[in-house]
Amino acid sequence: MRYLKTSEAAALLNVSPNTLRAWERRFGFPRPQRSPGRHRLYTHGEITALRDALLDGLSISSAVSRAREGLGADTNALVGALNAFDGMRADSALEGALALRSLDRAVQEVLLTALDEVARRHGTDSVQWAFAARWGNGWLRRAQRLVTPPMQPLRIVLGDASRDDLDPDAAYIRSLELLATRAGATVLGLSVRGVANMAEVLATHRPDAVVIAGSAQSDDAVARWAYAVRLATGPLPVATYRRGAQRQRVRTTGAAILPSVPGEAARHLMELAAHRVVDTQDRTPTPRMAADGA
Amino acid sequence: MTGSPDRSGRAALRLVPATAETACPSQWFCGHCGAPPPTNETPAPPARVCGECGLGLLLEARADAVPSPNEAFLIVDGSLSVCALSATSEKLLAVSETDVVNRPVMELLSPADAEANAPESLAAAIMWAARGEDEPRKVTVRPANVFGVRMPLRVGACGPPRAALLVFDDAR
Numbered sequence: 001m002r003y004l005k006t007s008e009a010a011a012l013l014n015v016s017p018n019t020l021r022a023w024e025r026r027f028g029f030p031r032p033q034r035s036p037g038r039h040r041l042y043t044h045g046e047i048t049a050l051r052d053a054l055l056d057g058l059s060i061s062s063a064v065s066r067a068r069e070g071l072g073a074d075t076n077a078l079v080g081a082l083n084a085f086d087g088m089r090a091d092s093a094l095e096g097a098l099a100l101r102s103l104d105r106a107v108q109e110v111l112l113t114a115l116d117e118v119a120r121r122h123g124t125d126s127v128q129w130a131f132a133a134r135w136g137n138g139w140l141r142r143a144q145r146l147v148t149p150p151m152q153p154l155r156i157v158l159g160d161a162s163r164d165d166l167d168p169d170a171a172y173i174r175s176l177e178l179l180a181t182r183a184g185a186t187v188l189g190l191s192v193r194g195v196a197n198m199a200e201v202l203a204t205h206r207p208d209a210v211v212i213a214g215s216a217q218s219d220d221a222v223a224r225w226a227y228a229v230r231l232a233t234g235p236l237p238v239a240t241y242r243r244g245a246q247r248q249r250v251r252t253t254g255a256a257i258l259p260s261v262p263g264e265a266a267r268h269l270m271e272l273a274a275h276r277v278v279d280t281q282d283r284t285p286t287p288r289m290a291a292d293g294a
Numbered sequence: 295m296t297g298s299p300d301r302s303g304r305a306a307l308r309l310v311p312a313t314a315e316t317a318c319p320s321q322w323f324c325g326h327c328g329a330p331p332p333t334n335e336t337p338a339p340p341a342r343v344c345g346e347c348g349l350g351l352l353l354e355a356r357a358d359a360v361p362s363p364n365e366a367f368l369i370v371d372g373s374l375s376v377c378a379l380s381a382t383s384e385k386l387l388a389v390s391e392t393d394v395v396n397r398p399v400m401e402l403l404s405p406a407d408a409e410a411n412a413p414e415s416l417a418a419a420i421m422w423a424a425r426g427e428d429e430p431r432k433v434t435v436r437p438a439n440v441f442g443v444r445m446p447l448r449v450g451a452c453g454p455p456r457a458a459l460l461v462f463d464d465a466r
Contacts, residue, residue: 014340019348026349027392055339058369058457059325059351059378061395 002044003033009042013051029064033102045100046071071100078114082132083121090135103143103182104263107175111136112262115171124168137165140174147181154185154273157207159192159225161243162214169242173213175262176241176269183270192217192225199232209237209273211258215244237272241265321360325378326350326391328363350378355459359430359450366462369452370399372424374417377457386462387437403460406436406444419449423458426451432463 009030010017021040024030030050032040049067057063074097081089097110115136122128158177162170177187188205192212210229212222226238239256256272258265322331324344331337331345331352342352353369361367366386369378376399379391387402394402405416419431430450436443445462452459 013343015343015348019343022348051340054342054351056455057351057377058353058371058455059391059395060343060349061379061391062377063351065396 003041004044004047006032006040006042009047012047013054023060023064027061027064029068033105043101043105049100074100075110075113075117078110079117082114082118082135083128085128085131087135091139094139104179107140107143107178108261108263111139112171112175115168119168124166130166133166133168133171136171137174140171140178144174144178144181147178150181150184150186154209154270155205155207156180156185156187156269156273157202157205157210157229158187158189159210159212159222159229160189160214161192161212161217161222163216167214167216169214169216172242172260172262176211176213176258176265179262179266180269183266185270185273190225192222195225195228198228202229202232207233207236208276209239209269211239211241211269212243212255213241215242237276239269239272319357320354321357322352322354323360324350325353325369325380327381328361328365328367330360330363347381349381353452353457353459354454355450355452356430359448359452359459359461361459361461368399368402368460370420370424370458370460372421372456372458374399374420376402383462399460400438402438403435403447404438406434416447416449420458420460423449423451424456426456 004012006017006020009032010020013020015023020030024032030042030046032042035041046067049070050063053063053066053070054060057066074093077096078090078093081087081093094106094111097106101109115132118132119129158173160173162173164170173189177189180187186205188201188207190201207229210226212226230236237256238254239258241258242260243257256268258268322334322337323329324331324346326344326349327347329344329346336354337352344350344352361380364382365380366382367380368376368383371377375396376394377396379387379389379394384391389402399420400417403416416433416435419433422431430448433447433449434444435447436445448461448463450459450461451457
């Protein structure tokens with residue numbers, strides 16, 4: 001995936017960097033990602049799509065609309081492939097999307113959008129959904145295996161409260177795992193249905209944060225799992241992800257509610273875990289020298 | 295051909311008025327702010343973004359149809375869809391350009407010329423202009439959701455690509 005700095009993107013479009021930023025404010029396009037230093041990074045695909053649309057457009061608005069439609073064609077292609085039960089064509093459609101977008105954007109804007117569309121059209125009890133969900137979760141698992149080893153010392157335990165691969169939340173949970181891993185954390189995914197021997201696992205993993213994701217399992221099952229984690233590790237920052245709107249009204253012991261978009265949820269989770277690491281380091285007592293210098 | 299018989303009884307030719315169009319200069323303008331570019335030369339295709347506001351593309355139209363800077367106007371294509379809205383038109387019609395682009399123009403404007411065959415005159419004027427008929431035409435319109443308001447509109451051709459330029463006369 002090729003990224004462009006603001007000056008490079010502006011030169012490609014033959015406009016000034018200020019104009020490019022003005023377009024982002026007014027039209028919401030192009031949408032840059034941010035580097036670790038908060039500098040804008042534009043995907044080459046978005047810029048070239050916009051440049052081509054500007055060549056024979058009547059206004060910036062209409063060119064932006066055409067560029068967006070062109071980029072949205074990937075979602076339509078994936079939906080078509082899933083409706084046709086063609087896994088290879090679906091893989092090709094997503095590879096085409098990856099040519100124009102980062103992996104994070106391709107997952108959020110194309111894969112999850114396509115799965116939502118299949119669920120909306122045919123229902124989650126349909127054969128089409130069964131095929132699409134299985135394909136989507138399989139693709140996400142394969143993508144996670146290809147992630148480079150984590151660079152940050154952040155460890156997260158993810159309690160999976162989804163039903164199975166056909167659960168509409170399952171793909172979002174896999175996406176959260178993938179994006180958090182790509183952000184550099186080590187993510188240990190465990191089903192909330194398993195609580196025995198929790199101490200053994202967490203003695204090795206030593207998480208910095210816990211997230212409970214999915215809404216298929218009951219609050220009692222989730223509470224038992226969370227209690228087992230707490231017994232094994234002590235107090236940890238806890239977050240919930242896609243636990244269902246009704247559960248958000250239940251009082252929790254300060255659990256953070258992550259946004260539904262996997263990218264933002266991963267970012268919030270990383271901040272939560274990073275704060276815990278900083279707090280732990282701050283609370284570590286500094287050694288004092290004895291009077292004899294020992 | 296008309297004529298009166300001469301002495302030999304044959305009809306004579308008479309000079310008729312010229313049918314050639316009078317040459318009218320064209321002018322470039324920004325599709326958002328209406329400002330002209332620094333030079334009236336044809337800009338290169340990748341360099342059509344307005345240098346004044348940065349929010350519109352440079353378009354060309356007949357000099358007698360071009361809007362003045364900050365005049366209210368809109369650009370409509372041959373399928374009667376709104377392609378651009380000037381900044382002044384956004385205030386006049388109380389809409390945002392990003393909300394109306396690619397929407398039918400009839401959602402914004404309705405014919406208000408009671409004397410003419412109203413539903414066709416506005417649409418016909420737009421379609422003629424979008425096909426390249428650059429002789430400006432005059433129609434009267436009102437905002438689609440407002441009654442009792444009449445706004446004169448001049449419709450001409452612009453481009454590239456070919457589209458209709460609708461300028462509100464005497465509207466600010």
